Amino acid sequence: MRSPTPLAASTTTPADLGDSGSGSLVDSRLREAVARRLRDDHEITAGRADRASLRRAVARALAAEGIVAAPDVWARAVRDLVDDLGGLGPVEQLLRDPAVTDVMVNGPDEVHVERDGELRRVDVRFDDDAHLERLLRRVLGPLGVRLDRSHPFADAVLPGGVRIHALLPPLSEQPVVTLRRVPAVIPSWDELVAWGTVTPGMRERLIAAVTDRRNLVVCGRAGVGKTTLLARLLAEVGDDRLVVIEDAPELRRPAAHVVHLRVRPPSADGAGGIDVATLVRNALRMRPDRLVVGEVRGGEVADLLQAMNTGHDGSMTTVHANGAEEAIVRLEGMALLAGIPLAAARAQVGAALDLVVALGRGRDGRRQVTSLVEVGAGRDGAVIREVTA
Template sequence: MTTGERHADLLDRVREQLAGRSAEPDAQTIAEAVRSEAGGLLSDTDLLAALRYLQTELVGAGPLERLLADPLVTDILVTGPDRVWVERGAGLEAVEVAFDDEASVRRLAVRLALGAGRRLDDAQPWVDGRLSGVGRHGYAVRLHAMIPPLALDGTCISLRVLRAATMDFTTLVRSGGIPDEVRDLVSGVIADRRAFLVVGGTGAGKSTLLNCLLGQVDPGERLVLVEDAPELDPQHPHVVRLVARPPNVEGIGEVSVRTLVRQALRMRPDRIVVGEVRGAEVIDLLTALNTGHDGCAGTLHANSIAEVPARMEALAALGGMGRAALHSQLAAALDVVLGVARQPDGRRGLVEVGALERGAGGSVSIRTVWSRDGESVGAHR
C-alpha cells in the first residue's frame, strides 16, 4: 500500500471518528484521532506527515487556503484535481495547486457546502451559498459547487472572495479609477444628495466606487447599508450595516435583502444604500428613493448605463411591478447612473456618467453626460 493509500485509509477512519462533532476539528483534535486510529504504528515523521495531510483534507479550504491568503485573489475556480484557476485583476490564470484526485475535490466541496449551511450530494448536486470566516484572514466567500453527473468532467468549485472595499476618494482619483476631469462632477453627486446607481459587470469595481463615494457623505448623516454579503466599509462615522441571511440546511431562517430594505426604512436613515440590487428588492429601493430619503444609492449588474432601464424592468417584474409603474417610479427616484468597467490593462474604474431622461411616452432612458472614450452626449439613448 502506498503512502497516499495509507493516508486515504486513515483519513476515512479519522473522518468517521470526527463525524459526530459539531465544531470543525482543530490540530490537537485531529492529532488525537490520528494516534487513536493509527494504534501507535506510525513514527513521529509519519505521524506529522499524516497530520498535515488530514488538516488539508479536514480543515478550512484545504489546498485552496494559500490562494485565499493572497490579497490580490478575487476568484478561485476548480474544474478538476489539477485544474485550478484564479483571478487577480488581469484575467484568469492557472496556478500550481492540485488535489490528490476527484474524490478529494468532492470532499472539499461537500465540506464547504456544510459550512454554508447547505447540503451537496446526489440528491442535491449543486450548492450556492455564503461562507464566513474562510481562510486565515477570515474573509467572507461566495460558494458555488456542482458535482457529477451534472458536472460532466468532475466536481466544480467556484469561490468569490468578498474583501471589504476600503479605497478612499482621493486614492481612487490618484489611481485613475475616477478620471480627474470628472472628479468635481462625481463629488457633486454626493454633495447635492443626488440618488445614484453604480452599474457594471462582475468584478468591474462597483463596490469599490460606491464605497469611496459613501466616504464623501457629510459626517452628520446616518447611512444604513443593506447587503447580501459584507463588502462595503465606508470611512464614515455613522454607518449601520445590515447583512442578509440565507436559509439553513433545512431551508428555513432566511432573511432577504428585500426584508432588510423594509427594515432600513424604519431606522431613521438619511441615506439607504443597497450593496447590490439583485431581485425584487429593487421595488423597495425605489420606494425608499421616493419617500424623502435623498441621496440613496445602490449597485446594479449591467454591462452599460444604457441597459439600466431594461435591467430594472426585469428585476421589478420579479416583484410584480409592471413596466409603466417601474418607469414612473424610476423617473421620480433616480438622478444619476455611474458606469464602471475593467480596462484592457486590467485596471477598473469609472467609464460613463449618465442622467435620466423621461420621454413623451413616460419611458425612461439614460443620457450620457460623460464617457471615458469621449463619446458625445446622448450616444447611449
C-alpha cells in the same frame, strides 16, 4: 517500536506552489492516518479547533505516525495537512496570495485564478471528485449551509471574507467552485486614481454626488469592482445612518453609523427564507438616512425606487449591466416583473435615479469607470446625459 518514516523532500519552494504544482508532500494514506489521530486529540475534541490548535494537533499526529523530515519539509507537510483537514485543501495556498482575487475550480484537476487582473490556469489539483466534495462539505457545514446531491448548490461567505459558490452534479459534470475574495480594506481615492479606476475629475464628481445626497447606481459585469467602488462611495457619507442590505456580507463597516441586514435562505424543507424585498420593507421602518442594497436582482427594486422617491435621498445600489443605458433598462424590467406597469416603471426609474456609474475592464485587466451618466425624468421615462470628467 515503529521505525521513523522519512518524508520525502521536494525541490518545489513555497513561492513556487501557486504556479508549479500543488506541491503537497502528503498523500491520501497519510491524510487519513492523521485524521484518525485528530479524532482522539484532546485539544481538538475540547472544541478549540482554530487553525493554531489544528496545526499543533497535526504536528503531534505526524510525530505519532513516526514521520521524520527536515524542518522546512516538516513545516510544509503540516501546512498542507492543516489546509486539507481544516480548509479547502490545495486552493488554500492560492488564497494566501494577496494578488489573487478569484479562484475558479472547474473540477478536481482544473483550477484557474485571477491574479492582478489576469486570468490564468494553475497546476493545482484535488485527488478526485470525492476529495473536492468532502472539503466543500467540511467548510460549509459549520456555516449551516447544505450541499449534497438533493441540494446541489450553495452560496456562502467563509470566515475571513472569501465568498464561495459551489455546484455539484447533476447541475455540472464535476464539482465546480468559484471563490471570490472580498477586500478587507476599502481602497482610498488616491489608490483608485493610481490604478486608473477613476480620473481625478471623476473622483471629485463622485464625492460631490455623495455629499449632495444624490441617488446612485453602480453598474458593470461580474468582477469589475462594483462593490469596491460602492464601499468607497459609502465611506463619504459622514454620520448619516445607513441600512445596508446584502445576501452576503461584502460591505463590511463602510461608514460610521451602519446597520447590516442579511438575506436568510430557506431551510432544507423550503421554509423560513427572508428575501431582499422583505428586508427593504423592514429597513424603511428603521429610520435610515440612506438605504443601500448591495445588488438588485428582482422585485425588491420596486421598494427601493419608492424609497428613493419618498425622501431617502443619497441611497445607492449596484446592478449587473454592461453600461449605463443597459442598467436603466434592467431596472425598468425588474420593476415590470414586480408588477409595476411599464409607463409607471419608466417614470419611477427616471424620477428616482440621479447618477449611474458604469464600470468596465480593459484587455489588460484594469478596472475603470467607463462612463458617468446623469439621469432625469422625461415624458417617456429616464432621460440620460453623459458627464465628462
